[in-house]
Amino acid sequence: MIKNVLFDLYDTILDFGKAEKEALKYAFEHKGIEPTEELLARYSVINEEHWKRLEKEELTRDGVKYGRFRQLFDEYGITASPIETADLYEKRLSCGHHFIDGAETLLSSLYGKYRLYLVSNGTYSVQEGRLASSGIEKYFDGIFISEKVGCEKPKKDFFDYCFSFIPDFSADETVIIGDSLTSDMRGGKNAGIKTVWFNRKGKTNDTDMNFDAVTNSLFEIENIIKSL
Numbered sequence: 440m441i442k443n444v445l446f447d448l449y450d451t452i453l454d455f456g457k458a459e460k461e462a463l464k465y466a467f468e469h470k471g472i473e474p475t476e477e478l479l480a481r482y483s484v485i486n487e488e489h490w491k492r493l494e495k496e497e498l499t500r501d502g503v504k505y506g507r508f509r510q511l512f513d514e515y516g517i518t519a520s521p522i523e524t525a526d527l528y529e530k531r532l533s534c535g536h537h538f539i540d541g542a543e544t545l546l547s548s549l550y551g552k553y554r555l556y557l558v559s560n561g562t563y564s565v566q567e568g569r570l571a572s573s574g575i576e577k578y579f580d581g582i583f584i585s586e587k588v589g590c591e592k593p594k595k596d597f598f599d600y601c602f603s604f605i606p607d608f609s610a611d612e613t614v615i616i617g618d619s620l621t622s623d624m625r626g627g628k629n630a631g632i633k634t635v636w637f638n639r640k641g642k643t644n645d646t647d648m649n650f651d652a653v654t655n656s657l658f659e660i661e662n663i664i665k666s667l
Contacts, residue, residue: 440612441633441667443605444549447617448559451637452546453569454537459483461535466527470519482511490560491621494591504529504562533568539639541657546578548661558601558615560585560592560622581605592619593626602630614667616660620646633667635660 449455460479467474489503489510498506508521508528549555557579559566563586570576583601585591592598602608614633617623618640625648627634634650641655652663 441614441664442554443556443608443613444553444664445556445558445601445613445615445617445627445632447615447619447623447637448557448566448569449561450539450618450639451616451623452539452542452557452575453573454539456483457537458532458535458569459486462528462531465531466524469527470524472517472519472524478511478515481514482507485510494560494593494622500562500586529562529565533565534572536569536573538573539657543575545657545660546575549664550578553664554580554605556580556601556605557582557584558592558597558617558623558626559583563587592622593629595629598626598630598632614651614664620644620648624648624650635663635667 446452463479463482464474467478472478486507489498489507492498493500493503505521505525508525511517512519512521546555555578561584563584566584570582576582581601581604583597585597588597588600590596590600605613610631614635615623615627615630616635616637618637620636620642624634624636625646628648635652635654636644636650637655637657637660638653639655651667654660654663
């Protein structure tokens with residue numbers, strides 16, 4: 440029986456795509472850059488690549504923060520400062536929030552029935568601002584952000600750190616729910632806990648991993664947890 444539920448934040452509870460687009464438009468417009476759909480889409484691809492390289496310890500956190508804008512600007516011949524643009528982007532990203540459909544209902548329903556924990560890769564100041572804006576901190580028994588932990592998902596060290604704060608922790612009684620194959624699902628496998636892949640975008644599982652459950656809707660999560 441499940442007692443501990445670990446949730447990813449971005450694209451599991453909060454809609455990162457919407458927030459990212461708003462923050463990019465804000466930063467680009469302030470630097471005199473036209474935020475075309477092509478430019479926004481290319482940034483998203485570069486950003487994902489940079490985060491995956493961070494998970495593999497091929498980049499530093501600052502390498503992600505500034506390197507993604509540096510690469511984008513180099514590709515498009517943009518002369519604006521990547522550092523200034525990145526700072527504007529993160530400032531805007533830390534404000535406001537958009538929930539994934541069903542997220543608030545799910546957290547409210549699970550609260551008190553399970554011990555809920557948030558496990559997120561990301562910049563602490565950005566995550567802190569968005570959590571405060573969303574008002575969901577009240578649902579969680581613990582919030583673990585990689586910048587504060589000192590390492591990233593999917594490293595086992597990240598999860599071991601989180602588990603050290605869970606009373607009477609048992610891997611058999613713990614599940615992680617997240618959208619990322621590389622950080623959430625691989626991380627859950629590395630940690631030896633149950634895994635539920637929230638595949639809202641209909642991605643193909645191109646890994647060697649199998650999961651305890653797969654769903655494209657948060658409205659199915661509570662019943663899935665009960666069945667594990």
